[in-house]
């Protein structure tokens with residue numbers, strides 16, 4: 001049993017922290033900006049809650065974090081009352097936020113100066129993956145730090161992989177999001193054509209999902225897409241945040257991602273339709289709205 005802190009009890013963090021407590025058997029202290037959520041978590045799961053990230057991280061062996069973007073991450077680490085004020089020497093900070101590789105390198109350098117480890121460890125698997133404790137975790141950092149943290153991370157994961165040095169976890173997550181962007185547009189166009197032609201979408205997917213076109217998105221999203229339901233899943237706002245990170249990194253690397261850039265613009269149109277919190281599969285809503 002380890003002493004663990006968890007910062008950021010959102011859709012993902014709340015159940016992840018619960019798995020660290022209940023499945024991992026760790027002594028968990030949580031922090032959340034909106035304190036009521038931290039109080040509710042502690043009441044539900046029997047752990048403790050702290051008033052600041054620094055207070056939560058004080059004395060912990062492992063400090064987890066899952067907040068929104070780069071600036072949020074800086075705020076809870078190196079900002080006032082941030083966790084980096086108190087993380088003890090020899091401890092490990094594990095960041096599950098989807099953020100840039102640059103911020104991972106920036107924070108890992110500060111952590112090294114202060115004598116504790118840092119892993120960038122973004123996740124895939126969505127809300128259901130977090131609730132069921134079966135996330136895929138893509139980690140960047142050094143082997144020894146990874147080996148120490150892996151059994152603890154496994155409390156909420158079915159797959160934990162070390163992808164390379166600091167930043168490699170975030171770069172892997174970028175590849176993941178690029179794959180999803182192009183794929184969901186393709187799936188949307190296929191369903192758009194099928195609907196126009198009067199095909200039974202469920203019947204079509206039952207067949208083609210077993211062939212070379214099959215995908216997680218096809219299996220898990222075709223029914224809600226066909227029904228025009230998007231009030232669930234992974235929000236368009238978050239996807240645009242992730243694609244901005246991908247396009248920025250592409251710029252740094254001097255490579256072009258034309259389909260990713262185009263799909264990002266399609267998501268901007270979905271936002272203008274009021275779909276900020278709609279699931280990423282709402283690319284079909286944009287096609288349907290065009291009437292063609």
Ligand SMILES: NC(=O)c1ccc[n+]([C@@H]2O[C@H](COP(=O)([O-])OP(=O)(O)OC[C@H]3O[C@@H](n4cnc5c(N)ncnc54)[C@H](OP(=O)(O)O)[C@@H]3O)[C@@H](O)[C@H]2O)c1
Nearest residue numbers: 008009010011012033034067068072075097098126127234
């Ligand atoms: N949802 C998914 O399906 C999914 C899947 C994979 C990866 N992710 C990634 O995981 C991360 C979290 O996603 P989520 O869905 O859990 O988001 P969420 O439900 O919006 O939760 C965000 C959490 O971060 C906290 N936070 C945000 N900005 C903060 C700041 N400046 N200072 C302190 N706390 C701050 C929020 O606190 P408050 O409660 O006070 O707002 C909340 O606890 C994101 O990077 C997202 O891209 C999400």
